[in-house]
Amino acid sequence: MLDPTGDLLALTRALCDIPSVSGDETAIVDAIEAALRRYPHLEVLRDGDALVARTSLGRAERVVVAGHTDTVPIADNLPTTVVGSGSEAAVWGRGTVDMKGGVAIQVALAAALTAPTRDVTWVFYDHEEVEASLSGLGRIARNHPDWLAADFAVLGEPSNAGIEGGCNGTLRVEVRVPGVAAHSARSWMGVNAIHGAAEVLRRLAEYEAADVEVDGLVYREGMNAVAISGGVAGNVVPDECVVTVNYRFAPSTSVAGAEAHVRELFSGFDVTLTDAASGARPGLDDPAAADFAATALAFTGGVPAPKFGWTDVARFAELGIPAVNFGPGDPLLAHKDDEHCAVAQIQLCHDALRSWLTS
Structure with missing residues (x-):
């Protein structure tokens, strides 16, 4: 059983130590549900492996605080360990950064805040680290x-x-390079599709990604090959090669505009869109966002920054709900084998969010 009222580090480690690679979130959601159903101030609802716990106090404002429970595959980095002590302590292991430190804060505050000044909907959801359709x-x-x-x-x-506003959009395409199959002993009778992929890779290598300013924040774009496949046997000239390309684009660009840009880049090749999600503008000019940012940054310091990766602030933007990213952990360590999060950041984000929800 999770203990939402105990030590925040212990709660973080307990959540991380429940393996929950995308598609295997049932155990962790069961544990969170069992923990939160004990609190009468919360209405707990569930859809598959997505869980909602909410207050209904009749407050003038309602806030969603959301986080995903899944992680990318484990890389021999569980169970968690703690390295260092005091202000230098860090918890190491899969999910410590992305994003069970944030989920631990949600669980702890959902249990503790029986009378927040804003009604709160705590959302824990599955399948964030895979294609958007799931x-x-x-x-x-x-x-x-x-x-x-x-x-x-x-x-x-x-x-x-810190406060990270908005997020880049993302899409993936498959760029197909055709060839003609032949026995490799008579390769001149065929056309090698893998060799033909060199042109796709050349265009990618020469591509210059843009930095785009949107509402005062500068978003860095990126265009990268993330997979390549081709060939059927060791003695056959391949008749097809597929290069999978991921494009991260500024939130000022629509999915349609991003797709058109990719198709133009790979003109002459067969391009198939396989996944796409729009970005979100910063939204920090919204009064609620500005109020939260002022409170959070009073605790943590700094200034708002752009979110380069895609996050579900974009999904909230589509619903007409202004949203910001705010959680512990260095995004540069997300998904890495040496993923680790400063314990002090987990406590700091907890205290900042608690202050805002009770002020």
Whole structure:
């Protein structure tokens, strides 16, 4: 059983030590549900492996605080360990950054805040680290849109305990290079598709990604090959090679505009769109977002920054709900084998969010 009222580090480690690679979130959601159903001030709702716990106090404002429970595959980095002590302590292991430190904060505050000054909807959802069509948050939006009704949302994605506004959009395409199969002993009778992929890779290598300013924040784009496949046997000239390309684009660009840009880049090749999600503008000019940012930054310091990766602030933006990223952990360590999060950041984000929800 999880103990939401105990030590925050212990709660973080307990959540991390429950393996929850995308598609295997049932155990961790069962544990969170069992922990939160003990509190009468919370209404607890579930759709598959997505869980919602909310207050209904009749406050003038409702806030969603959301986080995903899944992780990328484990890389021999569980169970968690703690390295260092005092202000230098860090918890190491899969999920410590992305994003069970943020989830631990949600669980602890959901249990503790029996009378927040804003009504709060705590959302724990599955399938964030895979294609957008599988997202548990998207499923809630389709099946139970009333569960997400709110004036503002905070997403606990790692932001180094700072405010990160908006996010880049993302899409993936498959660029197909045709060839003609032949026996490799008579290769001149065929056309090698893998060799032909050199042109795709050349265009990628020469591509210059843009830095785009949107509402005062500068978003860095990126265009990268993330997979390549081709060939059927060791003695056959391959008749097809597929290069998978991921494009991260500024939130001022639509999915349609991003797709058109990619198709232009790979003109002459067969391009198939396989996954896409729009970005989100910073939204920090919204009064609720500005109020939260002022409170959070009073604790953590710094200034708002752009979120380069895609996060579900974009999904909230599509629902008309302004949202920001705010959570413990260095985003540069997300998904790495040496993933680790400063313990002090987890406590700092907890205290900042608690202050805002009770002020």
